[in-house]
Each structure stands twice: as C-alpha cells, then as structure tokens.
Amino acid sequence: MSHWNLPFLDSLSNISTTEGKYALIILNQPFSFPLLSRIWKACQWRCCADGGTNRLYDLLTSTQGQDVNSYLPDLIKGDLDSIRSEVRKHYESQNITVIEDDDKYSTDLMKCIYSIEEKEKTEGAQQYDIILLGGLSGRLDQTVHTLHYLHKLRKTRKRVFAITDENIxxxxxxxxxxxxxxxxxxxxxxxxxxxxxxxxxxxxxxxxxxxxxxxxxxxxxxxxxxxxxxxxxxxxxxxxxxxxxxxxxxxxx
Structure with a gap:
C-alpha cells in the first residue's frame, strides 16, 4: 500500500527532511517561470538534460526581473547536441559541471538518471524522489519514451514524477x-x-x-x-x- 503526497507543488515548498529529498531534471520542453520557481525551491539537487539547459536559460533571460544566475543547476549532462554554444559557455563560466556523454544507447534523460544513482551511491543515503520538468508534451516519441522509461524505473525507484504546466x-x-x-x-x-x-x-x-x-x-x-x-x-x-x-x-x- 503506497501513499502519495505532492508537497513540492505547495506554494511554500517547505519540505522537511522526513518527507524525502527531491532531485530535478529539466528536459527540453517548454515550462513557465511560476512552475520552475516552485519546483526548484523544493529540490535539493538540479540537473539539465542537454537542451533543457537552453529552456532554463531562455526562460530566465526573458522573464522580467529574473537573474539567470539565481537558478544555477548542479549538473548539465547529455550528448550535448542541442545545447547552444553561448549557453554552455555561460554555465561553464559559472563553474557548473558539464558532462558530455555520447553513449548512443541511452537518452539524455537516462544519462541524468544515471548521475543521480551515482550520487546516491556516493552519499550512501536514501533515494531521491525525482521530478522531471517536461516529458509529457511536445514530440510524441519523446512523450512515449517518458511513459516507457518511468514504467521501467518503477522496478528500481520508488517515486518519479513527470510534470508540465498542464498536468502531472x-x-x-x-x-x-x-x-x-x-x-x-x-x-x-x-x-x-x-x-x-x-x-x-x-x-x-x-x-x-x-x-x-x-x-x-x-x-x-x-x-x-x-x-x-x-x-x-x-x-x-x-x-x-x-x-x-x-x-x-x-x-x-
């Protein structure tokens, strides 16, 4: 029997350590600043999957009153065929770790999940609950990949959520x-x-x-x-x- 709560969607995003830790993966799909801000505050670790870095950078630079450096991810990872050169240079100038993984048998999402699992092994702590920002809109093949991959992940991870501005x-x-x-x-x-x-x-x-x-x-x-x-x-x-x-x-x- 499982109980499901969504404290990361609460307006205050005041999540205690007893409610678990959250890791954010930003995918290459559109999202609003209010959604980003709420999810970001609830997470302890944040990662951009390749083109998701462009989405983050473009949203912050186009949102009045927002500083792009107020939302710095902990990691940028993928095959890096989508991230724009000026965006990559900006985050590298802020000492953000950028990892190019050219494994053709894994998607950028899978590469980021692998980094979370490696982080958990190093910390020796409980699993992070993972929040995917994106994954349920845009290209149909990418949406099907989200449906397929999370179906597989249920065997090894307790909680993985996919969220867009329309649904969770x-x-x-x-x-x-x-x-x-x-x-x-x-x-x-x-x-x-x-x-x-x-x-x-x-x-x-x-x-x-x-x-x-x-x-x-x-x-x-x-x-x-x-x-x-x-x-x-x-x-x-x-x-x-x-x-x-x-x-x-x-x-x-």
Whole structure:
C-alpha cells in the first residue's frame, strides 16, 4: 500500500527532511517561470538534460526581473547536441559541471538518471524522489519514451514524477494506492492509463466515476477525462498491473 503526497507543488515548498529529498531534471520542453520557481525551491539537487539547459536559460533571460544566475543547476549532462554554444559557455563560466556523454544507447534523460544513482551511491543515503520538468508534451516519441522509461524505473525507484504546466503524472505499480489531493493545485480532470500492459483490473474511490473490479486496456475501457471530487481529500486506487496516473494541474501564475 503506497501513499502519495505532492508537497513540492505547495506554494511554500517547505519540505522537511522526513518527507524525502527531491532531485530535478529539466528536459527540453517548454515550462513557465511560476512552475520552475516552485519546483526548484523544493529540490535539493538540479540537473539539465542537454537542451533543457537552453529552456532554463531562455526562460530566465526573458522573464522580467529574473537573474539567470539565481537558478544555477548542479549538473548539465547529455550528448550535448542541442545545447547552444553561448549557453554552455555561460554555465561553464559559472563553474557548473558539464558532462558530455555520447553513449548512443541511452537518452539524455537516462544519462541524468544515471548521475543521480551515482550520487546516491556516493552519499550512501536514501533515494531521491525525482521530478522531471517536461516529458509529457511536445514530440510524441519523446512523450512515449517518458511513459516507457518511468514504467521501467518503477522496478528500481520508488517515486518519479513527470510534470508540465498542464498536468502531472507518475506510475502506480500493482497494488493499492492512496493519493492525497491538494485541490488548490490540482484541477478537475484526471486519468488512469493502462500503458505498457495488456490489461489491468481497476477499483477506485474518490473519483466522479469510480471503477469496481473493472478491466481496463487499450482495446477496451480507458478511464480518461475522469474527475476529482472537490469534497474528497483522497483518491484510492487498486490495480492488478502497473498504470499511469495523470492529473490536471492548475495554473501556478
């Protein structure tokens, strides 16, 4: 039985050490400054995946009143075929570690995850909860890679979230889950997606349209455009196979 909270989305982002540590990976997809600011403050370690560095730099230099050097990542990593030369030079001038990894059998996201795992081994501490800024929008093949890779990561990592300005999602492994809902942050719409499996048996409470031992598959029923209920602080989900849970995110502006 797993309990899921999203303290990194709270406006104060005051996360205690008992709630875990968060690592941020910025991907090469658009995001707003309010979302970046809130997630950044909640994380103890931040990494840009290749072209994600351009996204960070361009957003900060185009946002009035923001200093690009107020948001310096701990690491920039990837095959570095996307990062612009002037952006790379800027961060190198700020003594940010830039690692070029030309392994053709891993994506920039996978390379950054590897660095987090190496950091955990060195620290000998608990796993970081990972937040991907991006990954669920833009090119379809990249979105499918996010869905696929997080499905695989569930075997070795407890919590990996993908977030955009529109939604947040993560993989629920087989079993029971309690998702604690902050309705001031999450919007109305949510979905339970049987991605990467043949089918699953779903039961839920706390949704507008609950399921009771209902089979879900791409060839049958898929619970998209379901709704969170404002009076319900918790959603309970029981699934016989791993699924993707996604929820709409309210504007943080």
């Amino acid at each position: 999602g993560w993989v629920l492994d087989e079993g029971e889950h309690f998702i604690h809902i902050n309705h001031s942050v999450l919007g109305q719409t949510c979905g339970l997606l049987p991605v990467g499996i043949d089918s699953t048996i779903l039961s839920t409470t706390g949704l507008r349209w609950n399921l009771s031992e209902q089979e879900s598959s791409f060839g049958g029923l898929v619970s998209t455009s379901n709704h969170l209920v404002p009076e319900e602080p918790t959603v309970w989900i029981k699934t016989s196979k791993p699924i993707w849970w996604v929820a709409e995110l309210r504007s943080l502006a």
